[in-house]
Amino acid sequence: MRYAYIRVSTDKQTTENQRSLIEGRGFKIDEWLVDESTHGTSDWKVRSIEKAISNGKAGDEIVVAELSRLGRSLSNVLELVELCRKKEIVVICIREGIELRDDNPITKLLISILGSLAEMERNLIAQRTKDALARKKAEGVVLGRPKGVASIASYKLYKHREKIFLMVKQGFSQRAIADRFGVNRATVAKLLKRSREEGLI
Numbered sequence: 478m479r480y481a482y483i484r485v486s487t488d489k490q491t492t493e494n495q496r497s498l499i500e501g502r503g504f505k506i507d508e509w510l511v512d513e514s515t516h517g518t519s520d521w522k523v524r525s526i527e528k529a530i531s532n533g534k535a536g537d538e539i540v541v542a543e544l545s546r547l548g549r550s551l552s553n554v555l556e557l558v559e560l561c562r563k564k565e566i567v568v569i570c571i572r573e574g575i576e577l578r579d580d581n582p583i584t585k586l587l588i589s590i591l592g593s594l595a596e597m598e599r600n601l602i603a604q605r606t607k608d609a610l611a612r613k614k615a616e617g618v619v620l621g622r623p624k625g626v627a628s629i630a631s632y633k634l635y636k637h638r639e640k641i642f643l644m645v646k647q648g649f650s651q652r653a654i655a656d657r658f659g660v661n662r663a664t665v666a667k668l669l670k671r672s673r674e675e676g677l678i
Contacts, residue, residue: 478507478508478532478533478534478537478538479504479505479506479507479508479537479538479540480506480507480508480509480510480528480529480533480537480538480539480540481496481499481504481506481508481509481510481539481540481541482510482511482512482525482526482529482539482540482541482546482547483495483496483499483509483510483511483512483541483542483546484511484512484524484526484546484547485512485513486549492511492513494542495541495542495546496509498542498571498572499540499541499542499571502571504540504569506540508528508529510525510526510528510529511525512524512525512526520649520653520656520657521548521553521556521557521560522656522657523653523656526539526547526557529566530557530560530561530564530566533561533564533566534564534565534566535564535565535566536565536566536567537566537567538566538567538568538569539561539566539567539568539569540569540571541568541569541570541571542570542571542572543570543571543572543573544570544572544573547568549647550598550647551591551594551595551598552595552598552599552643552647553647554591555588555591555592555595558577558584558587558588558591559588561577562577562578562579562584562588563579565578565579575587598643599639599640599643602639602642602643602646603639606642606677606678609676609677609678610675610676610677613676618676629668629671629672629675629677632667632668632671633660633664633668634658634660634664634665634668635668637658638668638672638677641654641658641665641668641669642672642677642678644657645669645678651665651666651669
């Protein structure tokens with residue numbers, strides 16, 4: 478099965494350029510998956526590419542005009558490439574002229590590079606959080622909650638806070654974040670509200 482995935486992030490953009498680029502290489506496409514006015518930071522589970530990821534089998538292919546169409550953030554692209562690699566789904570990037578497959582050394586190199594860059598992105602966010610907290614303390618802001626109030630560390634999603642803060646920065650909605658972690662939206666809202674109050678984000 479060969480899928481073609483097209484994504485444009487605003488209604489002012491057109492899908493025709495990507496479609497023409499893919500068709501111009503002579504690929505026979507079994508199914509076109511198109512997302513219009515969809516940001517690359519949106520969870521892949523709510524984008525049309527979900528069909529190819531969930532239903533794809535070893536040897537299937539996903540053709541994209543360029544790697545950036547998979548997602549606009551490093552972590553988002555890395556996640557999709559890793560999912561495809563594990564399921565042995567081949568990702569063909571027309572503009573870059575590469576095929577990402579499980580046994581391809583280029584795939585392993587790209588995953589390594591993307592992983593390092595994504596980790597750097599997370600570390601920068603964590604450092605900014607620490608700097609903001611230190612600044613508030615220096616300004617004399619009393620941080621934390623009064624005695625008797627449960628610590629934020631006891632919150633269900635606290636251990637996932639850095640990933641959640643990153644997802645918020647990338648534009649994920651509270652609903653999308655809740656779906657990712659299998660909780661209701663109120664649980665996410667509670668963590669974010671408390672984190673802002675304590676200067677964590």
